[in-house]
Amino acid sequence: MITLPVIDWTIVAQLLVVFGGATVLLLLDLAIPAGRKQVTAYLALLVVLGAAAVGVMHAGVSGATFGGTLRLDPFRTAVGLVCLAAAALSILLAVTFLGRHQIERGEFAVLVLFGVGGMLLLVQAADLVVMFLSLALLSITLYVLAGFALPEPRSEEAALKYLLTGAFATGFLVFGIALIYGATGSTTLATIAAAGPGLTGEYRLYAAAGLLLLVVGLGYKASLVPFHMWTPDVYDGAPTPVAAFMSVASKAAVLAALTHVLLVGFGELRALWAPILAVVAAATLLVGNIGALVQQNVKRMLAYSSIGQAGFLLFGPIAASDRGIDALVFYLAGYTAANLAAFAVLIALEARGETEWSMARLSGLWQRSPGLTLALALALLSLAGVPPTAGFIAKFAMLDAVWQAGYPALVVLGVVTSAIAAAYYLRVLLRAAGPAETDAPPMFGDWPLRLGMALAALAIVVLGLAPGWLLSFS
Amino acid sequence: MIPTYYYVALGAIMFAIGVIGVLVRRNVLVTFMSVEMMLNAANLVLVAFAFARQDILGQVIVFFVIVVAAAEVAVGLALLMAIFRTRQTTNVDDMTLLKG
Numbered sequence: 001m002i003t004l005p006v007i008d009w010t011i012v013a014q015l016l017v018v019f020g021g022a023t024v025l026l027l028l029d030l031a032i033p034a035g036r037k038q039v040t041a042y043l044a045l046l047v048v049l050g051a052a053a054v055g056v057m058h059a060g061v062s063g064a065t066f067g068g069t070l071r072l073d074p075f076r077t078a079v080g081l082v083c084l085a086a087a088a089l090s091i092l093l094a095v096t097f098l099g100r101h102q103i104e105r106g107e108f109a110v111l112v113l114f115g116v117g118g119m120l121l122l123v124q125a126a127d128l129v130v131m132f133l134s135l136a137l138l139s140i141t142l143y144v145l146a147g148f149a150l151p152e153p154r155s156e157e158a159a160l161k162y163l164l165t166g167a168f169a170t171g172f173l174v175f176g177i178a179l180i181y182g183a184t185g186s187t188t189l190a191t192i193a194a195a196g197p198g199l200t201g202e203y204r205l206y207a208a209a210g211l212l213l214l215v216v217g218l219g220y221k222a223s224l225v226p227f228h229m230w231t232p233d234v235y236d237g238a239p240t241p242v243a244a245f246m247s248v249a250s251k252a253a254v255l256a257a258l259t260h261v262l263l264v265g266f267g268e269l270r271a272l273w274a275p276i277l278a279v280v281a282a283a284t285l286l287v288g289n290i291g292a293l294v295q296q297n298v299k300r301m302l303a304y305s306s307i308g309q310a311g312f313l314l315f316g317p318i319a320a321s322d323r324g325i326d327a328l329v330f331y332l333a334g335y336t337a338a339n340l341a342a343f344a345v346l347i348a349l350e351a352r353g354e355t356e357w358s359m360a361r362l363s364g365l366w367q368r369s370p371g372l373t374l375a376l377a378l379a380l381l382s383l384a385g386v387p388p389t390a391g392f393i394a395k396f397a398m399l400d401a402v403w404q405a406g407y408p409a410l411v412v413l414g415v416v417t418s419a420i421a422a423a424y425y426l427r428v429l430l431r432a433a434g435p436a437e438t439d440a441p442p443m444f445g446d447w448p449l450r451l452g453m454a455l456a457a458l459a460i461v462v463l464g465l466a467p468g469w470l471l472s473f474s
Numbered sequence: 475m476i477p478t479y480y481y482v483a484l485g486a487i488m489f490a491i492g493v494i495g496v497l498v499r500r501n502v503l504v505t506f507m508s509v510e511m512m513l514n515a516a517n518l519v520l521v522a523f524a525f526a527r528q529d530i531l532g533q534v535i536v537f538f539v540i541v542v543a544a545a546e547v548a549v550g551l552a553l554l555m556a557i558f559r560t561r562q563t564t565n566v567d568d569m570t571l572l573k574g
Contacts, residue, residue, distance in 0.1 A: 129535055136542040143549050147556070156557045157569045163553060164505055164566070167546050168496050171512030174539055175489050178516040181532055182482065182523035202479060233572040 008065040011072045014054045014080060015120055021047030022113035029106035037106045041095045044109030045088055048116065052084045068188050069127035078329045078470075079123045079256040082336050085459075086249035087116040089340045092452030093347050094241035100444065101239065101352050103149050111148075112245065115141035119253035126264070128177045128187040128214075131257050135173065135221065138253065139166045142246050146238040158237025165220060165230040173217025179210030189265035196268040211266050211273060215258070222254040224314065225283040228307045232291070235303035236357070240350055243299065244343030247306045248336040251313070259317045259328065270320065277318050278410060284311030285417040293424050299357040301424060302342060305383060308421060309335050312398055312414065319401035327397035330463070330470055334382060334390030337459035341379035344453040345372050351442045362428060364436025369443060373432050375457050380425040382460045385418050390463030481522030488515035502554055502564045506547060513543050 009016075025047065029040050055077055062073045091109055098104040118138030125131040143166060147159025181187055183206035184195035192207075199207055216227065223231040235243040262273055288308030295301035313335070316328030349361060349372070366373045382391035395418060402410045431437075463470065488511055495508025517536045524532025558564060 129538060133538060133542065136545065140545055140549055143553070147553055150556055151560050153557075153560050154571050156553065156560065157571050159553050160502065160550075160557060160566075160569065161572070163546070163550050164496075164502070164509075167506070167509045167550065168493075168512075170542070170546065171489070171492060171496075171509055171516070174513055174516040175485075175519070177535070178485070178519040178523065178532075179482075181520060181535065182478075182526075185527050185529060185531075187531065187535070206482070237572045 005067060008063055010058055010061055011063055011065045011070060011124070013058065014051050015070075015117060015124070017051040017054055018047060018113060018117040018120060021050065022110055022117060025113065026107075026110045029110065032106060035104075037104045037108075038095055038099070040106040041091055041098075041109040044113050045091050047113055048084050048088045048091065051116075051120075052081060052088070055081050055084065064126060068190060069130045070121075070124050071126040072124060075325055075329065076123050076256065079252055079332060080120045082252050082329070082332050083116055083119040083123065083249045085333075086245060086252070086336050086340065087112055089344075089452045089456055090241050090245035090249075092448045092455075093244060093340070093344050094239075095448040096444065096446045097239070097241050097347050097350070097449075101149060103239065105148075108145070108148060111141045111145050115145065115245070116249060119249055122253040123256045125257060126189050126260065128180065128189070128192075128261075128265075131261075132170075132173055132177060135218075135254070135257070136170065138250055139170070139221070142166075142242075142250060145242045145245070146234055148242060149239045154237040155239060156237075158234045161230050161237075162234045165227075169217045169220030169227070171217075172213045172220070176210045176213030176215075176217060179206045179213065183207035183210060189260060192265045193267060196266065207266075208269065208272055211261075211269060212276075214261060215273065215277075218254055218258045218261070219280065222251055222258065222310050222313075223307050224280050224310055225287040225307065228284070228287065228310075231307055232295075232300045232303040235306070236297060236299045240299070240343055240347050243303075244340055244347075247302070247343070248339050251306070251310060252332045252336065255310075255313050255316065255328065255332065259325070262317045263320055267320075274318060274320070277314060278407060281311045281314040281318060281410060282413050284308070284314065285413055286311075289417045289420045289424075293420060295424075296359050297357050298346060298359050298362065298428065301359075301428070302339070302346075305421065305424070306339065308417060309339075309383070311417070312395065315398040315402045315410065315414070318407065318410070319398075319405040321401060321405060323397075323404060324401040327394070327401045330390075330397055330467065331394040333470060334394040334460070334463050337456045337463065338379045338382035338389070338391055341375050341453060341456035341460060342383065344449065344456060345376045345379070348372055348444050348449055348453070349441050351444075359428060359431055360437045361441050363431045363434055363438065364440070365432040367436065368440060372443070375453050376432060377429055378457050378460050380429055382464070384422040384425040386422070388461075388464045390460045390467070393464060393467040478522055478526040482519055485515045485519035485522070488512075488518065500565050500567050502550075502566055505566070506550055510543060510547075513539055 121134035149155035292304035492512035
């Protein structure tokens, strides 16, 4: 007789809430008449809040279940909460945006739920197969979301470009998993780590090659240089709330998975991956920030800036210390709040039929809406790392972590690229404070959008002024 | 018996052909086929290792890979249909609305 292993339901409770909620909502959506699809979005918001409440309830839980393929610990809980917060804010920002752009369909909120479920699963995964499946789940939902404004050609093009690069990346990931399985006979990170030191000859080669392919596969999803080419096009073409969602949440989940693979599964090969990752981080910082400097399109500028931020995020696994992990969580939280606030301002200014998000449209914003300008200023100053915002503490913690780990060159590069970043963020703010250059675009200030923007702005300030409670969570 | 690394070498060559296909071919359908080639190269390696180790896990992973590949292609082809309706093309070189 087959005996089923004991399942620890507290570890999977969050996943059950999200996936159960998404499935039920998909059915409920049938009963909600077209034109009232906002109801679906609010119900999805409830599901996300429920999952977040479960996460907070189990904040101190550590353990593994399903044969050690799923794990929960304070780091995973914290990153999961960041993903859920990003999903909740993105739904708030999208609720009226979708109606305004006549793409109000119930599937939007359900897809966001499945996407964030995939992200939670990716964060909790302690097994390469679970990582592969959860990555596929979150990627496929994001492909559909990127093309959600169909038949708008730019949205379609963004979805196709995202899908082609994403499928390409999946190939690398799967081949990497195959080689690692061949080398170690397992796909569970703990078993891989245990088998690592005993590997000889060709098996050692398989493991090293597998790890590199795995990093390539995850690097695509986290838009690390040189696998970043898709990012500006996809963020530019995708509906703005979708761009906001994927720029923060999927990055957080993928960075957490990358950290687990490197530190838990292949800690023994650190001498191999740490220098490679340091070079990738340096290239990502330079390409992202220099690329953003020349952009006139605000959405593309934010895309390049998110590439630059990914370089900073990579400092966490490179530092490979508790300090680095703490900094990574804080950086993810601060970056999520700031980027969502920045995108929220764009959403508030985006009427239907806009094609290119020219920087000129932000000019004269201060005279028309000091509130929006303030939110934009907070977001961009935080992204640039100006005190007293969350971004300053985050960058400082990251630089401290890599300094302690013995990478002074990365610290210098981090500071220099932050200075470059400040230049293009301030350029946007100067345009916003200056005189209007074009006809005033319409502004939208419905309550869900205002609430989302206010929450994001509040998080920037709170994290910046009182960072202690999140910075020393582990 | 054929040594396992023969299969790994064959898989690596198939994988490389798939990668080159994605990078140089311009038709989206052929690009999808190239991605399938990459995934099947990984499947071949998985099955070879599973056989060498007399272990079922590698073969189970193959099923997951096939399912994910099918799901990806389902979304991809639906998207391609939509794009073909608006633009009458499946060539990636014609996808030039987003650039800069």
